[in-house]
Amino acid sequence: MSEAGPPLLDVDDLQVGFDTEAGRVRAVDGVSFSIEAGQTVGVVGESGCGKSVTASSILRLVPSPPGVMLGGAIRFEGRDILKLAGEALQQLRGRDIAMVFQDPMTSLNPVFTIERQLWEVLQLRFGLDRAAARLRAAEMLRTVGIADPDSRLDAYPHELSGGMKQRVMIAMALLCEPRLLIADEPTTALDVTVQAQILHLMRELQRRTGAALLFITHDMGVIAEMCDVVVVMYAGRIVERRPAVELFEAPRHPYTRGLLDSIPRKGVAHKAELPTIEGTVPSLLAPPPGCRFADRCRRHAALGAEERSRCRSQDPQLHDDGNGQVACHFPLPLDATARRPQ
């Protein structure tokens, strides 16, 4: 309780459910993490782990129904977003927090030109008139690597390539000069050379504006490239959180380790058997009482009977372990997990 005030964003025990015919799916089940100003935090995990629902919750974009906020708080500079309504929520979305999605068409309106859409943003945020907005928008398009911005401004979204649309989306997000930019798989649909450009661009702009960045992705390479801190999610829970360098060098949760090992990389013999994570994610309609990863966990399989029953019966809590946190009763020891140098 000394120098700084509250973190820029504080997600505290977030719980989000979805009502389905089969019952309530607890997609996000007690997720907590925070982001400081200027920091880049990555949330990584496989399909259905709850990472996108977590991101959408921050902007209150989870459709309801079927989505239900079951508990927790999301505080932006101390104010609980989940309690905001009307104008206050609008202001938060347009000014403080912006979001970029995997599919740019979720945010671009197909019937308006790019200029019209960027103008709306600038009018709302800074009250610019159309001429001033056009100048500002053209400048931003150039910044995000769009050649000939003047003719692009008069284009409709369908006239642009996927990479170009994603650049427009990022330009739109940045024109708001947000304090926090949430990017949900922003480069997943793009070619790798274009991805490299977009990631570089986001880093440059972050350096310039000091915005914080929340990066949601399934791609460990993108996480390694971009993030200061990594949050690993599995079945609606955080299983590990750690600075990126330490997470990649010495993951402590068997799931994180499994994810990293299953990527073919330098040093793995050609056509050799890759480590896998067998089995499937448990149903979140009725998650098992103990560790949700136990069924698929290699470490669990190698433990003694007594230890195994602890995994099965007690829900592991996220706890501090030096440089991060891990939710595992028997985390991987530090020495044995050190990864080979590349």
Added chain:
Amino acid sequence: MTAVAGSVRPLLEVQDLHKHYPVRGGVWGRTVGTVRAVAGVSFEVAPGQTLGLVGESGCGKSTLGRTLMRLEEPTAGRVQFEGRDLAHARGDELLRLRREIQMIFQDPYSSLNPRLTVGEIVREPLVVHGIGSKAEQLERVRALLAKVGLAADAMERYPSEFSGGQRQRIGVARALSLDPKLVIADEPVSALDVSVQSQVLNLMVRLQRELGLAYVFISHDLSVVEHVSDHVAIMYLGRIVEQGPVDRIFGRPAHPYTRALLQAIPSVDPRQRREAPPLQGETPSPMAAPSGCVFSSRCPFAIEACRRDVPALELAGAQEPEPGRAHRVACIRRDEI
């Protein structure tokens, strides 16, 4: 011209293959231009080996795969399978050739008929080709499901009851039902989560070893291609710009595009972050491919001659390659850069 070990006859030989599409426009729908989706591609695949076909969207790799399967008719060029003319085969001859070449698709969700049981899906090619009695077919289906790691009770269930990785196993079982020698796999693991990706890759490698399968493995994911391929061809705007043994392509890439692609992959090591992106701009539309070298509009090394002449695929380095290890690159400045 051969890129395969001296005595072994290639399973698949592709020479100067083209697939062009007319571009229609105007009120009357006249042909106003041509997209050269595949513009003169040559390569070989040896029995039991994997050719990785790499490139970004619009490079023509999927069209190439579909043309090899004769799902698309080639515009020009030669395709020979075990010395038989695949590009022009018709009727019974085409049917026979099709038994030997099968395909695995990217999207395990849309490539399986949701109204058929898994047993029916895997058995269907046997029925179409009239192979064996019903009892023999069912026996074969059971064996195939076991081979790809699915429980026997999968036969009676529907694709919707399976996860993405399991569906891809079903797709693999179907592709293997006719005992093909060559499988064309178009982005077979791209839609899967990484932990499942490695399961399917392991399966494909194991089946190759056990059955002597050859693969044309089409992918945009370079680390996956490096892991499974023996030879690699890099495509850009309808052409192969570089091809060679996997260790050469990844260890000593010679084409500026190949180098940029390799540099663009994020390293799984936060201590090794890139400073600047290796390439600016985006791939031009195939309708507006640059003259001369297709990569010249984005190439940092391009000179006047690059924009004028189409470079041929020529040996990289001065030394005569060992048999089957030719490394070719289509760049007139290959020795200077």
